[in-house]
Amino acid sequence: MEFDKELDARGLACPMPIVKTKKALAGMAAGQVLKIVATDAGSVSDMQAFAEATGHQLLSSQTQGHEYIFFVKN
Amino acid sequence: MGAGDFPAGLDEMIAKRVDELVAQKLEQQLAQLQPKKGPPSMTIIATKGTLDWAYPPYILASAGAVLGWDVAVFHTFYGLKLLLKDLSQLQVSPLGNPAMPMKMPFGPQWFRDISWNMPNAIPSIVPGFEAVATSLMKKTFKDKGVASIEELRQTCIEADVKLIACQMTVDTFGFDPKEFIPEVSEYCGATSFLAIAQKADVNLFI
Numbered sequence: 001m002e003f004d005k006e007l008d009a010r011g012l013a014c015p016m017p018i019v020k021t022k023k024a025l026a027g028m029a030a031g032q033v034l035k036i037v038a039t040d041a042g043s044v045s046d047m048q049a050f051a052e053a054t055g056h057q058l059l060s061s062q063t064q065g066h067e068y069i070f071f072v073k074n
Numbered sequence: 075m076g077a078g079d080f081p082a083g084l085d086e087m088i089a090k091r092v093d094e095l096v097a098q099k100l101e102q103q104l105a106q107l108q109p110k111k112g113p114p115s116m117t118i119i120a121t122k123g124t125l126d127w128a129y130p131p132y133i134l135a136s137a138g139a140v141l142g143w144d145v146a147v148f149h150t151f152y153g154l155k156l157l158l159k160d161l162s163q164l165q166v167s168p169l170g171n172p173a174m175p176m177k178m179p180f181g182p183q184w185f186r187d188i189s190w191n192m193p194n195a196i197p198s199i200v201p202g203f204e205a206v207a208t209s210l211m212k213k214t215f216k217d218k219g220v221a222s223i224e225e226l227r228q229t230c231i232e233a234d235v236k237l238i239a240c241q242m243t244v245d246t247f248g249f250d251p252k253e254f255i256p257e258v259s260e261y262c263g264a265t266s267f268l269a270i271a272q273k274a275d276v277n278l279f280i
Contacts, residue, residue: 011219015137019229022140040219046137053141 001060001071003035004028010039010067017043018050021072025056028074033059036070044068115144116276117267123152125166125208125223126174130280131156132226138276139233146274147230148267150240153280154247157239157254161223165208169197176207179214231257238262 007024009017017038024034036047044061047070051058057073116138120131131147138145149157155164168174169192176190197203215222221229230237241261244251251261271277 013218013220015133015140015229016219016221018140019136050140 001035002033003071004032006035006037009036009043012038013040014042014046016040018046021047021050021070022054025072025074030074032074034072034074036072038068038070039066041068043070047072113142113144114138114276115274116146116278117271117274118145118147118278118280119267120147120149120153120156120280121151122280123155123164125164125211127280128156128161128164128223129220129226131278132223132230134278134280135235136226136229136233139230139235143276144274145230145233146236146238146270148238148240150243151247154239154243154249154254156223156227157237157258159253159255161227164223165204166211167197167204168192168207169194169204176210177214179210179217227255231255236260238267240264240267 005024005028007020009020012020017036017040021034021036024036028034036043044063047061047068048058050056051072059071059073060069062069116134118131118135122128131153135145135147166174168176174192176192177188178186178190180186197207227237236259237255237257239251239254239258239261241263243249244261251258
């Protein structure tokens with residue numbers, strides 16, 4: 001999937017992956033896509049809740065080994 | 075003059091018009107009664123000042139802020155310690171903390187998996203045990219990528235979370251407001267805090 005910016009949230013525990021995601025999105029233009037890579041298992045449901053509550057689109061959420069990869073549209 | 079004296083059709087027209095007008099009026103009045111819909115809001119009462127219990131208020135406050143909520147944290151009793159400029163003094167103790175797992179954050183994995191049950195006698199007799207437990211916990215947090223309290227508090231400040239101090243316990247326990255961070259938004263009492271809590275959607279006591 002195409003993306004405009006990547007956020008490495010590996011090794012960060014709750015709530016930091018979502019906190020950093022919000023910060024990263026704030027610096028991006030509307031419609032741009034942010035890729036987030038996290039290792040915190042809780043971030044899977046957190047990212048979904050964040051997207052729903054703030055109106056960003058969670059384009060995809062995948063697990064690859066010990067990593068969780070998300071694509072969020074601003 | 076009874077209903078039967080009205081010309082045919084007029085009665086129906088009047089009834090219809092009255093219905094429309096009543097519906098409009100009702101909608102207007104209901105809109106005035108209902109509170110304006112803003113973002114969800116949350117208040118958190120932080121009452122503990124140990125390193126472990128410093129986390130829940132600030133993690134929840136940051137998570138709320140990330141969701142776009144209006145968040146206020148009311149610091150009272152030992153929760154006031156979380157407002158100090160110098161947070162390095164926060165400690166944790168296994169004394170009287172039977173649920174606290176003491177796992178060593180070093181060594182091979184089989185060693186790390188051992189949960190050491192600390193009998194109360196040890197922290198109460200061995201001097202400096204709190205310091206040992208605190209540094210072990212700090213190392214555990216660092217290894218697991220858990221943010222420090224300083225970082226979490228800063229995240230809250232940047233997200234406009236209101237940090238409120240309880241005036242009464244500041245006075246009772248002799249806290250010096252000059253030792254608090256400048257971002258404390260106000261010093262208030264239970265009554266004014268409850269006025270805020272009443273309007274909030276989520277109220278947590280930690």
